[in-house]
Amino acid sequence: xxxxxxxxxxxxxxxxxxxxxxxxxxxxxxxxxxxxxxxxxxxxxxxxxxxxxxxxxxxxxxxxxxxxxxxxxxxxxxxxxxxxxxxxxxxxxxxxxxxxxxxxxxxxxxxxxxxxxxxxxxxxxxxxxxxxxxxxxxxxxxxxxxxxxxxxxxxxxxxxxxxxxxxxxxxxxxxxxxxxxxxxxxxxxxxxxxxxxxxxxxxxxxxxxxxxxxxxxxxxxx
Ligand SMILES: CC(C)(COP(=O)(O)OP(=O)(O)OC[C@H]1O[C@@H](n2cnc3c(N)ncnc32)[C@H](O)[C@@H]1OP(=O)(O)O)[C@@H](O)C(=O)NCCC(=O)NCCS
Numbered sequence: 001x002x003x004x005x006x007x008x009x010x011x012x013x014x015x016x017x018x019x020x021x022x023x024x025x026x027x028x029x030x031x032x033x034x035x036x037x038x039x040x041x042x043x044x045x046x047x048x049x050x051x052x053x054x055x056x057x058x059x060x061x062x063x064x065x066x067x068x069x070x071x072x073x074x075x076x077x078x079x080x081x082x083x084x085x086x087x088x089x090x091x092x093x094x095x096x097x098x099x100x101x102x103x104x105x106x107x108x109x110x111x112x113x114x115x116x117x118x119x120x121x122x123x124x125x126x127x128x129x130x131x132x133x134x135x136x137x138x139x140x141x142x143x144x145x146x147x148x149x150x151x152x153x154x155x156x157x158x159x160x161x162x163x164x165x166x167x168x169x170x171x172x173x174x175x176x177x178x179x180x181x182x183x184x185x186x187x188x189x190x191x192x193x194x195x196x197x198x199x200x201x202x203x204x205x206x207x208x209x210x211x212x213x214x215x216x217x218x219x220x221x222x
Contacts, residue, residue, distance in 0.1 A: 005075070006156045008148050013075040013103070013156075019057040026050060028076035028099040029057050037138045041180050041207050060104045060133075068107035071130060073157065077101035077149045079140075101136035101145060103153050111171055111195060111219055127169045128161070134186075146186045154190075158222040170222040178214045179207055192218040 006013035016025040030053035032038055039046045047053040060074045076099040110129040132154075136146055154172065161168045176183045178197055200213040 006152050007080070008152045010080055011145060011149050011152070012078045012080055013149060013153060014078060016057070016074045016076055017061050019054045019061060021050075021054065025061075025076075026054060026057060028078075029053055029074070029102060031099045032076075032102045032135060032137055033057075035137055037208075038135045041177055041183065042135070043204070043206065060106060071105070071107045071128065073105045073153075075103045075149075075153060077103060077136070077145065099137075100140040101134065101149060103149060104133040105130045105153070105157065105172075106133070107131075108173055111173065126165065126167045127171065129171045129173065132172050132174045134183075141182070146183075147189050150186065150190055154220075154222060172220045172222060174218045175215045176218065177206060177211065178216050179211055184216060184218075187218050187220075190220065192220045195219050 005015045014028065016029055018025045019029070020026065027050075030047060030050050033047040033053050033056060034049075036046050044056065047056050057074070060072060062069045062072050066072065078098050079100055108129045108131040110127055132150065134146055134150060158168075158170060161170065172192075173195075174187055174192060176187065178184075178199065195217040197216045198214060202213040203210050204213050205211075206213075
């Protein structure tokens with residue numbers, strides 16, 4: 001049994017915290033990370049089998065050996081229409097084939113105060129820096145699912161953190177290749193701003209073509 005943590009009108013977000021062999025959490029993760037198109041903008045690329053997904057997933061779920069482990073979060077995005085009988089809680093298909101996307105928040109450094117319009121942080125002990133990651137199966141693209149699920153995740157995360165620290169300030173960062181227009185559109189719709197764009201001279205195969213290595217760094221304060 002895995003708990004549904006966040007719901008939107010069309011989606012359910014299930015927190016994943018186990019990469020153990022045979023776990024539904026691993027299946028949900030692998031269902032998306034094995035897809036070539038979903039992972040086309042990731043320098044890591046697809047996970048060829050569950051063992052590869054198990055190793056990759058270890059880097060995004062809480063772990064006793066990781067720094068700031070409690071700030072690592074990984075969610076599978078599920079379509080509610082596939083689960084009409086479920087009202088808030090339930091199980092997923094045994095093979096974990098219901099996931100359409102994966103969202104992650106991972107600890108990152110705070111953007112330095114004053115850098116290109118970044119917010120002033122008066123008390124660093126109250127500020128948390130996180131990096132957002134997301135990918136969806138191609139069958140789910142263009143329907144607003146990324147925007148809907150990320151918005152719900154950020155609202156949920158912020159309200160949970162605020163319960164224990166009412167003054168908390170969260171900086172969410174995202175790094176996107178400058179040719180990944182779909183992804184940039186999602187972030188701009190969610191209110192992210194560009195911090196800087198770095199275009200390198202090295203050419204890499206990413207997003208289905210040879211492209212200059214580049215990154216648009218974006219941020220949003222919660
Ligand atoms: C990027 C990604 C998450 C977007 O998911 P999605 O559910 O399709 O996103 P949304 O439907 O919420 O929004 C997509 C936006 O891109 C637009 N779009 C779709 N296809 C496009 C295209 N070929 N060129 C430009 N814009 C496009 C959509 O119209 C929409 O914008 P709009 O609401 O202004 O019309 C998804 O395409 C994906 O998983 N890609 C591969 C992984 C990836 O790139 N992850 C991000 C790495 S930084």
